[in-house]
Amino acid sequence: MTSKRSHRSNRSGDIADSPKWSCDNTIQQALATAESRCREKGLRFTPVRRKVLELLLQEKKAIGAYEILERLSETGFGSQPPVAYRSLGFLTRHGFAHKIERLNAFVACICPGEKHAPAFMICRLCDSVTEAHSFSLNHVLGSAAEAKGFQIEHSTVEAEGICMTCVEQLRI
Amino acid sequence: MTSKRSHRSNRSGDIADSPKWSCDNTIQQALATAESRCREKGLRFTPVRRKVLELLLQEKKAIGAYEILERLSETGFGSQPPVAYRSLGFLTRHGFAHKIERLNAFVACICPGEKHAPAFMICRLCDSVTEAHSFSLNHVLGSAAEAKGFQIEHSTVEAEGICMTCVEQLRI
């Protein structure tokens, strides 16, 4: 593949790629939060896991396991897929990151360590992924399921379209 | 992988696997409907495409592209991945089938050829996939997006859990 993902990025790659969205401060803060959440729960927030979360936090986009892996190995960690997948598994299992199913890629969570059923907005122009929480969405989904006698254990809600920033770019 | 999917099927495979959920009658009817929808829209409902849809209609579960491919080639069609992927692409693009992102697998659509934003209920015990339509769900999702200035073009809603039948089995 010249890849679904890279063709998605053709437009405005300059916008999405260069300026990191969060300042280091925020990232360090998020990492510290994750660390204490882990301590509380008796989980081990090891160096690889921390590094993977840091990499995710540095991006506004979702990143694939192999891109993570590449950056990990540049930093001296192992260079084989399980190294990335295991940390990603840990982070997603414990609510520090999410997998975006439509992209086979991952994002940091904005409310780390909490139980929640988020919805994601994926911009097909700038590739940004935004996490949203909607009580009513989950309520309605729950009702729809209940009506069929279905017990939801995990929900995936992903909307693809155009984000506000890109919509505005188009109007100009 | 001994595979996520095959381990998912360990329980009650007997229930889900043997009896096809729809009688041939219904399947033939669905195929006929698809055929006329295609005619209306000037689309070509070719033999491979028909066969793929038929295979999907025969299952209550989602099936992977390679499983489809295998059955296709047994029936005399080509045996290489694009053969399956192209038909699946056609069927999903035009609303005759859906991809279940969490499973990397496909299901026939229950309201073929219509524009709609379905939600799916995936049973982790019997692997059944049920399509549901909820106006309010889409409404709420749309509102949540609108609140962020996001324009939804396509939505993916997939709930994983336990279906009514399996819940009842557990209670017995």
Add this chain to the structure above:
DNA sequence: CATGTCTATGTTATAGTATAACATTGTGAA
């Protein structure tokens, strides 16, 4: 401190999912 146990990391190998690119065939309009 020694030791056994459990978790995490690292590696090799391989399975599973998907598409690019090009050759060939079929279909329909001019």
Add this chain to the structure above:
DNA sequence: TTCACAATGTTATACTATAACATAGACATG
């Protein structure tokens, strides 16, 4: 008929993910 285009078929390869086993750390217990 012939041209243009869509569909099918094939080869080759890219991308995503996990199994299985070896090694190394963490940590509780005697």
